[in-house]
Amino acid sequence: MTVPAVPCTPTIGESASKANKMEFRNVVFNAARDGKLRRLKVFLDHRPKDEVKQLVSAKTNGATPLVLACRNGHKDVVEYLVDRCHANVEQPGSVTFDGETIEGAPPLWCAAAAGHSAIVRLLTDQGANVNSTTKTNSTPLRAACFDGHFEIVQYLILRGADIEVANRHGHTCLMIACYKGHLKIAKYLIAIGADVNRKSVKGNTALHDCAESGSLEIMKLLLASGARMDVDAYGMTPLLAASVTGHMHIVEFLISKTDLVTRKARIDALELLGATFVDKKRDMLGSYKLWKQAMEERVINGELVYPKQVIASPISAYENTVEVASLDQLMDIISDPDAMRMQALLVRERILGPAHPDTSYYIRYRGAVYADMGHFERCITLWMYALDMQQKMLEPLCPMTQSSLLSFAELFSFMMSENRTRSNAGNDRSPVNFCDIMTVFNKAVEEVRMGQLNVRKNPLNSISGDRDITYFNRTLIIILHLICLLTKLMPHLNDEQVHQVKESVYHFLKLNPRGRNGNTPLHLACARDSSSVGRYPICQFPSLDAVQLLLECGADPNSKDNDSNTSLHVAAQNKPAKPLLVQTLLDAGVHLDAVNSDGRTFESLLKGQSIHEVINPMRFTKLQCLAAQVIKREGINYSEALFPQLERFVDMH
Structure with missing residues (x-):
């Protein structure tokens, strides 16, 4: 055909x-x-x-x-x-x-x-x-x-x-084959000379990948091919990696290799695996057996050779729980799930250390479980401890720290929503502890301050630069949600607390933070897209309350993004544009006839609306603005005739 x-x-x-x-x-x-x-x-x-x-x-x-x-x-x-x-x-x-x-x-x-x-x-x-x-x-x-x-x-x-070209994380073809459990490919790569001890950027090897994925046959192949039991950047061996992920068959295989694994390493692996059984598998009996086995490993010929360093915990998040040091103490807590969970957190922090992502992850996980049960104070205490740990140990703008800040915003929003329900029933107490939300807000601002240094170091057209500005922009939006929540909380606050809120927002604005495309917090507060930041709704944007607070605390109403859009241009792109928001911006001094880099004004950006449906343009039209428009329209060369300040004024029209 x-x-x-x-x-x-x-x-x-x-x-x-x-x-x-x-x-x-x-x-x-x-x-x-x-x-x-x-x-x-x-x-x-x-x-x-x-x-x-x-x-x-x-x-x-x-x-x-x-x-x-x-x-x-x-x-x-x-x-x-x-x-x-x-x-x-x-x-x-x-x-x-x-x-x-x-x-x-x-x-x-x-x-x-x-x-x-x-x-x-x-x-x-x-x-x-x-x-x-x-x-x-x-x-x-x-x-x-x-x-x-x-x-x-x-x-x-x-x-x-x-076969040795690695991706940006340093992961080779052999590593990914091991992680995905493809035995035939791993065997072929090893046979033609793949480096079995190659390390990634974070120091993990193919053995770590096998341990994390549970690929025992590939692990045996690697060991037979000369793979070493190295540690990664977190100090993790493949044995500990298997314990963290809960692959008991890998742990049992490795601890049986006395030529590869020391007694101390066996003890740590069993205790860490027990913590995994508590938090990941919810198997208290299995955890008890593993911790019991670890305690027995500490004793040789009836003598305690490897004592556990028992230190009374000063951590209020763990309710000052002390790690058990004997079989009798272990037996006493087996019937108390909450006590077992606190033990798991202590064990994990002792063995993995505060820098390991799993340490803070499971603290946050335990807090989320308490929040689901309505125990918000315990949740906040645990999350605050995890956030402190992350900001001390992780680089600024780390996604894990962002996740913690976002979780706080979502929790505070939920608590305020619950409080409205109770208020309707006649119970009008303050929905969120003021100190808690201010502490989180200030920690988020500190994240922005430190993050600015990272963004300035990396070129925007690089992978790291693009990643940093994306993370930075997301952190700014999380802060805007916290600001929006603070405006909802302000009716419950006294004058001193209200002053504290405004002072903190002022210091945030003094940093002059700029998100993607040069957006200021005021631009973001006027944008509908700022509503979407996580899985759960927090605040709706544009937010008039947030905009008013930002302006009151010193936000420049005429600041422009990289495309010369003011916050008024952003407000025009909300469909429909909100009259109260627009009037607030104009009352603050935004020029109605300011043009962006495409020569578009607020009026020309309105979709499906007449400007008269939004505001009365005559009220906000000034004589100097009309004069500037005439100069631009007539093509008069004003660059040498006007003072720099007047030149900039004409430029914006």
């Missing part, structure tokens, strides 16, 4: 509208993504070569047609795009695997990750680089190892793929 020609097919030359160009790109992209070869040929076969080149190299949602065809396994489409359309086999794009977006993925990486061996062969025959990488330095070989595509692994290595 012959493919019919398309008469009068429009081109994408200079005369084509922006909408037409986008439509043409979408046709090609959708056909490639869905494997519609016939539709692709109908659309492209009769176009000039330069137009075809533009269409097949254009990106939609970050991906080219070739990238999506490779991702989805459409070999005939890939062949057509490469042979007929001369698509660049190295042009990367963004693709999604298991809900995660991979940035800068070359077509070969996409095919290898998805297991499409025929496309992998086709692309390499067309000259695709077998060692090309994504933005995170993942190679096609590593992608194939991740999902266990053994045939592709063999083929890529035969075509020159480097």
Whole structure:
């Protein structure tokens, strides 16, 4: 069957509208993504070569047609795009695997990750680089190892793929094969010389990966191939890694190897595994048996050779619980689940130390359990202890610290919501302890202060720079939610407490924090997108109360982002724009006729609304603003005739 020609097919030359160009790109992209070869040929076969080149190299949602065809396994489409359309086999794009977006993925990486061996062969025959990488330095070989595509692994290595290229975290192909439990691939990589003792950026080895995933057969293979029991950056051995993740069969195997594991290491592993049984498996009896076995390991020939260092805990979060030091004491708490849980926290902190992520994670987890039971004070005490630990041990803007701050905001919001329910029933007590929310707010501001130093150190166009500004922006939004919660709490506060709130917000603004695209806290407080920060709703934005508090505490109403938008421009993009919010900004001194870098004013950004539905523009139109507009409209050269302050004033109109 012959493919019919398309008469009068429009081109994408200079005369084509922006909408037409986008439509043409979408046709090609959708056909490639869905494997519609016939539709692709109908659309492209009769176009000039330069137009075809533009269409097949254009990106939609970050991906080219070739990238999506490779991702989805459409070999005939890939062949057509490469042979007929001369698509660049190295042009990367963004693709999604298991809900995660991979940035800068070359077509070969996409095919290898998805297991499409025929496309992998086709692309390499067309000259695709077998060692090309994504933005995170993942190679096609590593992608194939991740999902266990053994045939592709063999083929890529035969075509020159480097088995030792690691991703940005330092994880090699062997490490990912071990972590995913792909024995056949691990055996093949070891047979051709993969380094079994290679370390990642954080110091873990393939043995650690086996221990974390529970791959005993691969662990035996690694040990037989000369793998060492090294420690990672947290001081974790593979044995402790298995204990943390609860893989009892790995722990039992390793502690039986007396030539590899010391008695002290066996004791720590058993105690840590017992803590995992308490918190992760909720198996109190199993935990008791493991802790009992550890205590017995401390005794040799009836003598206590390895005593536990029992120190009365000064930590109020653990209710000053003391670690048990004898079998009798252990027996006394076996029937008290809460006491067992406190023991688990103490054991984990003693063995892993405060720097290990699991230490603070399980403290937060235990606090969340108390919160679910309505024991908010115990939850807050534990979470505050974990937050202190994170800010002392982790780098600024760490996602774990952000998660703690966000959890506090969500908890305070829930407590206020619960209090409203009680108030309606006649109980009008203060919903949240003022000291608690102010402590969290000030800790969040300190995170921003320290985070500013990180953001300034890393260029914005680098991976670390992009990551830092994303984390920084999220921290700012969390702070805005805390500010919004504080405005709801203020009716319950005395004058001194209200002053304390305003003083803290003032010091926050003095830092002049800027989020993504140069957004100030005032910009973010006016943006609807700021409502979405976690899984649970906290505050709704734009928030008039938050905006008023920010302005009262010194926020500059005319500050601009990187596109010269004021907070008023941001307010205009809420559909519909809120009249009270707009009037508040204008009363604070925002210029109604200020233009952004696209020459757009507040009025021109309104969608589906007349400016008269929002405010009376005559009330906020000033004579000097009209004069500035005339100067700009008439094209008068004012740069040398005006003082710098007046020049800046005219510039904004």
